[in-house]
Amino acid sequence: MSFFRVVKAELHKYYVQQFVSYRTAFWFLVLPFGNGLLYYSMYLPFTSTVVQFSWLGHNALVDIVGFTLLGQLLYTFFVGVTLAGSAFDTERVQGTFEAMLLTPASRVAILLGGLVVATAQYLWLIVGIIPVFLFYFHLGIAVADPLALLLSLFLTYTALTALGLCLEAFFIQTRKGILLGTTLQEPVALASGVIVPPSAYPTQIALLTYLIPLTLGLISVRLTLLAGGMLSEVLVPLATLAETIAKANGSLALF
Amino acid sequence: MRTFLRATIGSARISTIIYWRFFNWTGFALRFLSPLLSLSVAWILYNVVYHQSTSTSFKGAANSSDYFSFVVVGSAFFVYVVSTLFTLGRVMYWDRAQGVLETIFLTPSSVLGYISGRMLSAFSMATVDLLVLFGIGYALGFHVTSFNAPVFFASIGLMVASLFGLGLIVNSITLIFRDRVNTANTLTTLILVFSGVVAPLRLMPDWAQRVGAVIPFTYAINLLRASLLSTESGSVNYGDLWYLVGLTSVFLLAGHALLIATVKTVRKQALYSHI
Numbered sequence: 001m002s003f004f005r006v007v008k009a010e011l012h013k014y015y016v017q018q019f020v021s022y023r024t025a026f027w028f029l030v031l032p033f034g035n036g037l038l039y040y041s042m043y044l045p046f047t048s049t050v051v052q053f054s055w056l057g058h059n060a061l062v063d064i065v066g067f068t069l070l071g072q073l074l075y076t077f078f079v080g081v082t083l084a085g086s087a088f089d090t091e092r093v094q095g096t097f098e099a100m101l102l103t104p105a106s107r108v109a110i111l112l113g114g115l116v117v118a119t120a121q122y123l124w125l126i127v128g129i130i131p132v133f134l135f136y137f138h139l140g141i142a143v144a145d146p147l148a149l150l151l152s153l154f155l156t157y158t159a160l161t162a163l164g165l166c167l168e169a170f171f172i173q174t175r176k177g178i179l180l181g182t183t184l185q186e187p188v189a190l191a192s193g194v195i196v197p198p199s200a201y202p203t204q205i206a207l208l209t210y211l212i213p214l215t216l217g218l219i220s221v222r223l224t225l226l227a228g229g230m231l232s233e234v235l236v237p238l239a240t241l242a243e244t245i246a247k248a249n250g251s252l253a254l255f
Numbered sequence: 256m257r258t259f260l261r262a263t264i265g266s267a268r269i270s271t272i273i274y275w276r277f278f279n280w281t282g283f284a285l286r287f288l289s290p291l292l293s294l295s296v297a298w299i300l301y302n303v304v305y306h307q308s309t310s311t312s313f314k315g316a317a318n319s320s321d322y323f324s325f326v327v328v329g330s331a332f333f334v335y336v337v338s339t340l341f342t343l344g345r346v347m348y349w350d351r352a353q354g355v356l357e358t359i360f361l362t363p364s365s366v367l368g369y370i371s372g373r374m375l376s377a378f379s380m381a382t383v384d385l386l387v388l389f390g391i392g393y394a395l396g397f398h399v400t401s402f403n404a405p406v407f408f409a410s411i412g413l414m415v416a417s418l419f420g421l422g423l424i425v426n427s428i429t430l431i432f433r434d435r436v437n438t439a440n441t442l443t444t445l446i447l448v449f450s451g452v453v454a455p456l457r458l459m460p461d462w463a464q465r466v467g468a469v470i471p472f473t474y475a476i477n478l479l480r481a482s483l484l485s486t487e488s489g490s491v492n493y494g495d496l497w498y499l500v501g502l503t504s505v506f507l508l509a510g511h512a513l514l515i516a517t518v519k520t521v522r523k524q525a526l527y528s529h530i
Binding site: 022023026030031034035037038039041042043044045046047048051052182183185186187189190195196197200201 | 285288289291292293295296297299300303304305308309310313317322325326436437440441444445447448453454455458459463
């Protein structure tokens with residue numbers, strides 16, 4: 001069975017079942033929009049409208065609108081891949097999991113199909129939220145190095161997808177995939193710098209947060225898109241993200 | 256009246272017994288993830304990122320410069336909203352799923368009493384959550400700077416009544432549309448964002464203020480904060496009290512009307528089956 005036919009079939013199945021549903025609209029439009037506004041409003045009581053964050057000696061001042069928006073954009077993708085990671089739980093509950101594993105379809109193709117779905121659902125967010133923040137809240141963009149920005153976006157999304165593949169492979173070992181996927185959300189949101197910059201934490205804790213690919217992705221995308229960061233400034237997080245992707249692919253071979 | 260009270264007490268008792276029978280610590284702890292996230296973010300922003308430098312517009316709107324205490328009060332009382340939407344708002348939905356809704360409707364007991372009992376039980380459990388959150392808040396630096404008892408108790412009473420009305424409305428929606436989580440999730444998000452739980456509504460865009468103006472919880476939380484956190488005398492806005500009374504009446508009337516209509520529809524169209 002062709003690898004890509006399996007991916008396509010998974011995509012088609014999820015498209016028919018979930019793409020145009022209120023559940024998808026909630027997770028990929030209503031909730032990120034609400035959270036974006038909520039966390040943006042948490043900055044309003046203070047005297048400054050910029051956030052300072054640091055990375056390996058580089059300091060950047062970023063407007064709270066862009067800071068919040070990028071946080072929500074990447075965090076929603078992370079939530080999407082963790083929810084996709086718990087998809088096998090749903091198959092098990094429906095009683096279709098055994099049949100799925102009995103087919104000659106590639107397991108990695110099935111996993112990848114779920115991740116492609118998570119990416120497709122992300123379109124709700126892109127279409128619904130970016131224009132609002134861009135035009136209504138006047139998002140300030142400062143790109144000095146387009147290549148650095150492209151690399152940051154590519155490596156961040158790829159690293160998060162690789163993380164999603166690992167989570168899918170991990171969640172299958174337990175019957176608590178949905179619970180784990182949901183439980184991960186708030187701690188990761190706090191630790192990774194979605195809402196507050198990790199540089200606000202004590203150094204030892206901040207170093208631990210760099211183990212989360214989302215933290216590195218947020219640093220590199222925020223620096224290159226909002227603070228005019230150059231490739232040399234984000235080389236370390238980008239190299240770490242690339243390493244994460246390689247490790248994730250290596251670990252999948254054991255699955 | 257006696258039947259109503261007996262139905263209320265019986266319903267509350269059964270609901271509480273079932274809650275404790277299936278109580279688990281994991282579920283209990285998970286309930287605090289979202290409010291703990293708000294408290295943590297508020298604490299970090301207030302103490303670490305901005306070193307307690309709140310703006311004059313915040314001080315004017317909140318009658319206090321203590322942003323962390325502001326968020327503690329909002330997040331702590333928000334547990335009643337969550338309880339309303341996820342417990343009270345799905346009472347009949349889950350009873351139908353368990354196959355007991357038809358039996359309940361066959362008894363001569365008051366339906367309003369039965370759902371009031373569930374509300375009593377749900378809000379009692381939410382009070383435990385409230386106390387835990389206040390405890391965590393105290394450990395992190397929450398300060399009560401005043402206590403205006405009449406305003407505090409009037410706000411609590413009106414908040415509970417308005418949320419009961421909202422719960423009745425949501426209960427009808429979830430039952431008729433067979434909706435397990437979408438209504439509860441959406442309304443929880445809307446109320447969290449637009450009722451000033453983490454920032455004064457006055458600091459938000461005009462359109463957001465207009466949305467917040469029709470949510471009774473907005474006024475309840477304003478009054479609760481004024482009764483607990485004010486540093487100036489005369490900081491209670493009695494206009495909020497009248498708006499809260501008005502909106503509570505509207506929500507209670509709408510909720511009661513919808514409850515009657517829903518019971519009639521369920522009986523006439525035999526919608527007792529979960530399938």
